[in-house]
Amino acid sequence: EVVLTQSPGTLSLSPGERATLSCRASQSVATYYLAWYQQKPGQAPRLLVYGASSRATGIPDRFIGSGSGSDFTLTISRLEPEDFAMYYCQQYGSSSWTFGQGTKVEIK
Amino acid sequence: QVQLQESGPGLVKPSATLSLTCTVSGGSISSYHWMWVRQPPGKGLEWIGYVYYTGTTNYNPSLKSRVTMSLDTSKNRFTLKLTSVTAADTAVYYCARDSAVLPRVFDYWGQGALVTVSS
Numbered sequence: 665e666v667v668l669t670q671s672p673g674t675l676s677l678s679p680g681e682r683a684t685l686s687c688r689a690s691q692s693v694a695t696y697y698l699a700w701y702q703q704k705p706g707q708a709p710r711l712l713v714y715g716a717s718s719r720a721t722g723i724p725d726r727f728i729g730s731g732s733g734s735d736f737t738l739t740i741s742r743l744e745p746e747d748f749a750m751y752y753c754q755q756y757g758s759s760s761w762t763f764g765q766g767t768k769v770e771i772k
Numbered sequence: 773q774v775q776l777q778e779s780g781p782g783l784v785k786p787s788a789t790l791s792l793t794c795t796v797s798g799g800s801i802s803s804y805h806w807m808w809v810r811q812p813p814g815k816g817l818e819w820i821g822y823v824y825y826t827g828t829t830n831y832n833p834s835l836k837s838r839v840t841m842s843l844d845t846s847k848n849r850f851t852l853k854l855t856s857v858t859a860a861d862t863a864v865y866y867c868a869r870d871s872a873v874l875p876r877v878f879d880y881w882g883q884g885a886l887v888t889v890s891s
Contacts, residue, residue: 761819
């Protein structure tokens with residue numbers, strides 16, 4: 665099973681700042697199958713990025729996914745008030761999926 | 773617009789079987805993998821498994837011995853059964869759909885159903 669480790673656990677930033685979230689896999693992950701989700705309290709996760717770098721429909725261009733192999737990054741170029749939330753990376757391989765433990769982006 | 777809705781008991785006794793149903797509206801249950809994902813209070817997401825529209829299933833190895841998933845195409849819904857539950861199975865349970873267009877991501881989710889395991 666591929667283990668995804670996200671860092672940091674919590675990111676304390678102000679609106680307008682840049683957020684950089686890391687997702688590291690225990691073994692190489694197919695770039696095509698690396699995704700990022702956003703989750704707000706009391707809500708289901710929402711797909712942000714798929715294929716490591718492609719934004720899902722309706723996702724603003726301030727959300728930027730990058731990376732390959734075992735190291736992936738989600739960058740939020742300028743934080744908007746609605747961006748403060750939990751973020752999870754997800755990978756698919758061998759007919760199963762795993763999630764990272766999440767990074768919380770909170771208002772400083 | 774595809775919508776998913778979980779339903780089932782919110783309270784289950786220890787050692788009993790947890791049963792949830794996900795009803796799909798706005799689209800057919802055919803031609804997709806249908807997922808269950810859970811999230812213990814204050815914790816992260818855990819993929820439980822999927823049932824394909826053909827009835828084929830695949831489960832998280834950590835839960836495989838206790839999980840059964842099935843679907844009912846005539847009613848456009850699918851179900852999760854988890855046996856021998858303990859307090860560690862207390863979680864919000866989500867159903868979701870594997871996108872047939874995007875690469876192996878979950879594009880539609882239910883709102884989630886909190887299931888508490890307690891006597």
